[in-house]
Amino acid sequence: MDKESQIIKQQVVYEGKWIKVLKKDFSIGDKVIKEYECVERNKSDKVFKEFDGVSMAPILYNTPTGIKQIIIIAQFRPPAGKFMLEFPAGLVESDNLFENAERELKEETGYYMDKQSQIEELSFPNIPISVDDPGLCSGSGKFIVVKVDYKDIRNQKITQELDEAENIRVHLVNLDSQLLSSLIQLAENNGYWISTKLYTFAAGFCFSQIASKF
Amino acid sequence: MDKESQIIKQQVVYEGKWIKVLKKDFSIGDKVIKEYECVERNKSDKVFKEFDGVSMAPILYNTPTGIKQIIIIAQFRPPAGKFMLEFPAGLVESDNLFENAERELKEETGYYMDKQSQIEELSFPNIPISVDDPGLCSGSGKFIVVKVDYKDIRNQKITQELDEAENIRVHLVNLDSQLLSSLIQLAENNGYWISTKLYTFAAGFCFSQIASKF
Numbered sequence: 338m339d340k341e342s343q344i345i346k347q348q349v350v351y352e353g354k355w356i357k358v359l360k361k362d363f364s365i366g367d368k369v370i371k372e373y374e375c376v377e378r379n380k381s382d383k384v385f386k387e388f389d390g391v392s393m394a395p396i397l398y399n400t401p402t403g404i405k406q407i408i409i410i411a412q413f414r415p416p417a418g419k420f421m422l423e424f425p426a427g428l429v430e431s432d433n434l435f436e437n438a439e440r441e442l443k444e445e446t447g448y449y450m451d452k453q454s455q456i457e458e459l460s461f462p463n464i465p466i467s468v469d470d471p472g473l474c475s476g477s478g479k480f481i482v483v484k485v486d487y488k489d490i491r492n493q494k495i496t497q498e499l500d501e502a503e504n505i506r507v508h509l510v511n512l513d514s515q516l517l518s519s520l521i522q523l524a525e526n527n528g529y530w531i532s533t534k535l536y537t538f539a540a541g542f543c544f545s546q547i548a549s550k551f
Numbered sequence: 552m553d554k555e556s557q558i559i560k561q562q563v564v565y566e567g568k569w570i571k572v573l574k575k576d577f578s579i580g581d582k583v584i585k586e587y588e589c590v591e592r593n594k595s596d597k598v599f600k601e602f603d604g605v606s607m608a609p610i611l612y613n614t615p616t617g618i619k620q621i622i623i624i625a626q627f628r629p630p631a632g633k634f635m636l637e638f639p640a641g642l643v644e645s646d647n648l649f650e651n652a653e654r655e656l657k658e659e660t661g662y663y664m665d666k667q668s669q670i671e672e673l674s675f676p677n678i679p680i681s682v683d684d685p686g687l688c689s690g691s692g693k694f695i696v697v698k699v700d701y702k703d704i705r706n707q708k709i710t711q712e713l714d715e716a717e718n719i720r721v722h723l724v725n726l727d728s729q730l731l732s733s734l735i736q737l738a739e740n741n742g743y744w745i746s747t748k749l750y751t752f753a754a755g756f757c758f759s760q761i762a763s764k765f
Binding site: 340342344350351353354355360361363365368372373374375376377392394398405412413414416417418420421423456459463464465466467468469471472473474475477480484502503512518521524525530531532533536538540541542546548551 | 570679689747
């Protein structure tokens with residue numbers, strides 16, 4: 338039978354500027370597990386924020402070669418001390434998911450999203466809340482796939498608008514059956530690590546094309 | 552021109568049983584950014600561990616309906632205090648990636664991986680290190696897609712072998728063009744959140760089937 342679980346007790350053991358660490362006791366049925374270490378992002382404004390961030394797969398179409406490309410970034414990330422290949426992403430600042438995505442895409446990559454950026458087949462009335470590292474942190478977001486028109490005149494000469502703490506390089510990777518190996522090659526050539534969500538998107542994309550073979 | 556970045560200074564500000572919090576100063580070209588808060592997993596054994604964990608998309612084939620399925624779990628995660636839909640995953644305990652995956656799959660879901668579990672088109676000599684939440688934590692892993700044979704006699708009656716701190720339900724979802732909406736429905740019906748890497752795998756899988764349409 339399915340067991341229920343809930344948080345029974347929690348205490349903050351570290352509080353910083355951006356994050357805090359908590360120890361939580363939780364139940365599994367009648368059993369209690371003590372002092373599980375959890376990380377939480379400090380939220381500045383709980384009014385509109387059911388979740389912390391937005392991340393996106395921006396698909397560049399109308400490219401000169403006719404092959405669609407995915408716009409990704411290599412960002413220096415202090416936790417691992419490395420540049421990471423990642424999707425553009427950021428913390429939400431208002432309750433409009435697409436406005437937040439639009440802003441982050443422009444700031445981090447210089448590209449402008451289409452006004453009608455949603456891909457119909459992947460648009461759901463309720464995009465669920467997702468969590469990057471659920472065993473460690475409650476930090477949460479929503480993920481979307483959006484369109485970027487290469488022929489949009491504003492996308493001919495791109496300019497980033499980075500925060501002072503951001504060091505970000507923009508990369509374009511062909512969206513074809515070689516996507517996963519292209520990412521691995523790009524990472525190897527530059528000494529990058531890869532964010533798991535970019536890797537699994539590419540793995541899902543490539544697997545889809547061979548899934549019928551076994 | 553590309554700017555270089557590196558960690559200049561770091562100090563531990565919290566040390567727990569499983570994680571620590573550090574404040575790091577890092578450079579962007581000539582500029583220094585101070586006291587970026589980072590989380591690190593405590594590593595018990597650095598000898599074989601370039602990375603912390605393994606996660607996998609286990610693909611069940613030879614099913615009665617003929618439709619392949621993906622084996623996923625809903626695990627109670629104390630950080631968010633919710634059950635999360637996730638890929639089976641775990642910390643590595645030896646240097647053989649597939650042995651670790653095999654053990655975690657058996658423990659968390661009861662299923663046995665194929666002896667020849669690798670899918671040739673997705674097998675790379677160097678699977679890169681990936682990071683779940685690179686802006687927050689250096690915790691790292693490798694992700695693989697593996698095969699599980701429904702007709703394997705051991706998979707006819709599955710039995711989990713859970714740790715005392717694990718509360719895990721096993722779900723099977725059809726691997727078809729509805730994969731993403733099936734996950735969303737499953738999450739909604741049960742009050743689950745979703746791990747971003749499962750969500751992006753499904754988004755990549757479904758996007759692959761419609762990418763040529765626009």
